[in-house]
Amino acid sequence: VIWMTQSPSLLSASTGDRVTISCRMSQGISSYLAWYQQKPGKAPELLIYAASTLQSGVPSRFSGSGSGTDFTLTISCLQSEDFATYYCQQYYSFPWTFGQGTKVEIK
């Protein structure tokens, strides 16, 4: 099983801020990492796959980086609609595993 550590668990920020969320793996996963945004009562929405590829329709203020064991999601200029919970996921091997989630709240 590949374990994941996502940090921070809670992030307080203001509109216009640049924010970063980290995900660290217990072993290398190449670039088989996805980032999701989830709002209350909704399914997770794919933001980034293959560590750094933006899903179609996702604003360019979202970006992903990293490979191997350390990955980062960056939101360059936080907008009101970005306040949500974010999860990382590895799909390099079974079982899929997920980060614990980062809630981005209004400061």
Add this chain to the structure above:
Amino acid sequence: EVQLVESGGGLVQPGGSLRLSCAASGFTFSSYDMHWVRQATGKGLEWVSAIGTAGDTYYPGSVKGRFTISRENAKNSLYLQMNSLRAGDTAVYYCARGGDIPSWGQGTMVTVSS
């Protein structure tokens, strides 16, 4: 466009059974591994099962022996048979496609309560 539509959720008593279905479209279903992932209210995401293209199956210890994943490629359908259900199985269950770009459905709610 990839579409995954889950159905079959509902209220069931502890010890009961439920069968979830997932109808897939927009891709060659038989070419992808498929997964079930669940999320209890206010909690994180938990992988529940997977089935490979050859029909090989995988489960975490929490559901092994109680849940069975299966697929019917001719019908582009994925299933999850859940037996001996417990209160702790209460969650939204998502169907998901593997491969280079994971894709998810909108989920179906399963409530285990007397």
